[in-house]
Structure formats: structure tokens, C-alpha cells
Amino acid sequence: MVDVSEKADTKRTAVAEATVELGDDAYAALDGAAGGGAKGDVFGVARLAGILGAKKTAELIPLCHPLLLSHVGVELTADPAARAVRIVATASTTGGTGVEMEALTGASVAALAVYDMCKAASKGIVIRDVRLLSKTGGKSGEWRAGE
Numbered sequence: 001m002v003d004v005s006e007k008a009d010t011k012r013t014a015v016a017e018a019t020v021e022l023g024d025d026a027y028a029a030l031d032g033a034a035g036g037g038a039k040g041d042v043f044g045v046a047r048l049a050g051i052l053g054a055k056k057t058a059e060l061i062p063l064c065h066p067l068l069l070s071h072v073g074v075e076l077t078a079d080p081a082a083r084a085v086r087i088v089a090t091a092s093t094t095g096g097t098g099v100e101m102e103a104l105t106g107a108s109v110a111a112l113a114v115y116d117m118c119k120a121a122s123k124g125i126v127i128r129d130v131r132l133l134s135k136t137g138g139k140s141g142e143w144r145a146g147e
């Protein structure tokens with residue numbers, strides 16, 4: 001692991017996203033307006049899965065520091081035109097290292113949960129565009145995708 005003991009504690013926040021392309025059959029099974037499916041509340045289960053994923057990042061990613069997270073949020077938005085779900089995960093802490101991996105893991109695990117909840121309707125579901133949108137705090141300061 002990288003030694004972060006000399007780094008100053010600062011408030012750090014990261015935001016990541018993922019897109020789950022469901023296709024017509026899985027999207028219809030999703031019931032995009034209500035977030036429900038054959039297995040139950042797709043959005044609710046995915047939100048919890050994403051939060052738990054962010055909290056367990058250090059157990060999943062080798063050499064990742066275990067962090068005391070002060071906030072994890074996962075929001076899911078149905079996109080009827082694309083037959084997709086957009087997931088945005090936010091993670092925050094005050095400490096000596098960033099929370100980019102926690103936000104990325106949260107978005108990824110939430111996307112996997114959407115896949116799991118909808119796979120009975122279609123095996124052709126695609127998870128794509130898992131990426132960091134922004135991060136703040138630390139020595140490098142603020143960063144936003146596309147800047």
C-alpha cells in the first residue's frame with residue numbers, strides 16, 4: 001500500500017457513473033417508472049448493493065486503503081429512450097487518501113445488481129461507461145471529467 005501517513009486530512013468526495021443498457025425486454029420487465037421487476041424493487045436493491053460495494057472496496061481491490069466513509073449515495077435514473085439505467089455513486093470522507101475507488105466500486109456493484117435483478121428477461125444486458133465524473137480534495141484538488 002502507498003504510505004499516506006504524511007498526507008493532510010482533507011474532505012474528499014468522488015462521483016462515478018455507470019450505464020446499464022437493458023434492451024426492450026429487460027426494460028419492460030424493469031417497469032422503469034416504479035423501479036420494480038420480477039425479483040422486486042430493482043432500484044432499491046441496486047442502491048443498497050452500491051452502498052455496500054463502496055463500503056467494502058478495500059476488501060475487493062488489492063492495496064486499496066480501508067476508509068471511514070462519511071457518506072455514500074447511489075442514485076438510479078431510468079432512461080426510457082435508451083432502454084437503460086444511469087447510476088451515479090458519490091462517496092465522501094475526511095482523510096489522507098481519496099475515495100475515487102469507493103465511488104467507482106459503488107457504481108459498478110449497483111450496475112451488477114441491476115443486471116442480476118433483470119437477467120431473467122434478457123441475458124444481453126450490457127454494463128458500460130463505468131467512469132469517474134469528478135473528485136475533490138487532497139493535494140491534486142478538484143478534477144472533472146472532460147476538463
